[in-house]
Amino acid sequence: MSSYDATPDEIITPSQFKESMKLVRLQIAIPISVLVAMGANIVCALAIKPGLSGINALFPTLLSPNATMVGIYWALLYLLQVGFCLVLLLVRKDVTKETLINGVGLRFAISNWLQATWAVFFTLQFFWGAEIVLLLNVLLLLSIHITLLYYPVTLKRPIDAVFIHAPMTMFLAILFQLDWLHNGFVALGWFIKEETAREKYTWQAVGAVAAVNIIAAVWAGIKRLYLLTAASIYLLFTLLFSSPRSNPTLPTTALPKPTPLLVTLIICLVLHPIALVAGVAWQRTREREGRIRLEEEVERAERDEIEAEREARVRRG
Numbered sequence: 001m002s003s004y005d006a007t008p009d010e011i012i013t014p015s016q017f018k019e020s021m022k023l024v025r026l027q028i029a030i031p032i033s034v035l036v037a038m039g040a041n042i043v044c045a046l047a048i049k050p051g052l053s054g055i056n057a058l059f060p061t062l063l064s065p066n067a068t069m070v071g072i073y074w075a076l077l078y079l080l081q082v083g084f085c086l087v088l089l090l091v092r093k094d095v096t097k098e099t100l101i102n103g104v105g106l107r108f109a110i111s112n113w114l115q116a117t118w119a120v121f122f123t124l125q126f127f128w129g130a131e132i133v134l135l136l137n138v139l140l141l142l143s144i145h146i147t148l149l150y151y152p153v154t155l156k157r158p159i160d161a162v163f164i165h166a167p168m169t170m171f172l173a174i175l176f177q178l179d180w181l182h183n184g185f186v187a188l189g190w191f192i193k194e195e196t197a198r199e200k201y202t203w204q205a206v207g208a209v210a211a212v213n214i215i216a217a218v219w220a221g222i223k224r225l226y227l228l229t230a231a232s233i234y235l236l237f238t239l240l241f242s243s244p245r246s247n248p249t250l251p252t253t254a255l256p257k258p259t260p261l262l263v264t265l266i267i268c269l270v271l272h273p274i275a276l277v278a279g280v281a282w283q284r285t286r287e288r289e290g291r292i293r294l295e296e297e298v299e300r301a302e303r304d305e306i307e308a309e310r311e312a313r314v315r316r317g
Helices: 014-047 052-058 067-090 094-104 107-123 127-148 158-188 195-200 202-223 226-240 259-316
Strands: none
Touching: 014 052, 014 067, 014 094, 014 107, 052 067, 052 107, 067 094, 067 158, 067 226, 094 127, 094 158, 107 127, 107 158, 127 158, 158 202, 158 226, 195 202, 202 226, 202 259, 226 259
16 A cells, blocks of 8 residues: 555545645655666766766865765765655655655755756766756755754654755755855866965865855754754865865875865864854753743742732622
8 A cells, every 4th residue: 555545434635635646746756866866976977987086086176075075975865865765655654744745845856856967067077057057956955954944853753854854954065065166166267286276266265165164054053953063064074184186196296275274174163063052052041041931920920819819808808
């Protein structure tokens, strides 16, 4: 029996039928899009020369990440997306269905198709087209992220947290905090194939890294988004441990990071956990103040009631 079938004695209302059809569309569209995105990235990374990593090596920038660490990140992300598809196909809980239909929706399928398109454009070295696709995908994933705020992570539904919230957060984090910046540097021709170029684009890199990480840290702190904080820290390490080479074939040509960029990365690494801790502390303070005000209001109501009873006895006497 599928997740939208009714029992023989059950009557399906028009609204339930409409929701069931929405779920069916997701069960078809999203798994196909995940397969397409995974296939496109694997082919563009392994079957074509130069592939994705090869092009990154040919066009090094100050925001080129560590290829191995990024590969691990994408592997985990696609593993979670496969888990998302299984949850989608086997879903039974109404709350999870609502999260999938209204919190995520077909936008996730479109996002995966855009990711596949980016892989093709980047491999063909159509960098401006790839940049436009990335920016569109960031906006799309941001809309998913905002709607998922209405279906917050909870320990009561760990499956939702791991296979719905985690992949959406990781997907948005890498595109917003890394991919569109690096791709943009490549599209603008801000390569570091020589020492002078490395110094020339230092402050552009500092500004870009600082801007996206301040936005992400403040947002994660305000909304207390542990997953976003963890993803942001990992992505900063992919930049911190990268060493782009001016000549891809010579390990000795690896260029050290400019000091301002290195300092910015370290500051951002510290900023993310501090912002999250501050957000959690602020929320607990507000809850404590709310409890205190509630207790005061209860005490005041009790005093008023006692006073009213005393006045009533006085009038009767």
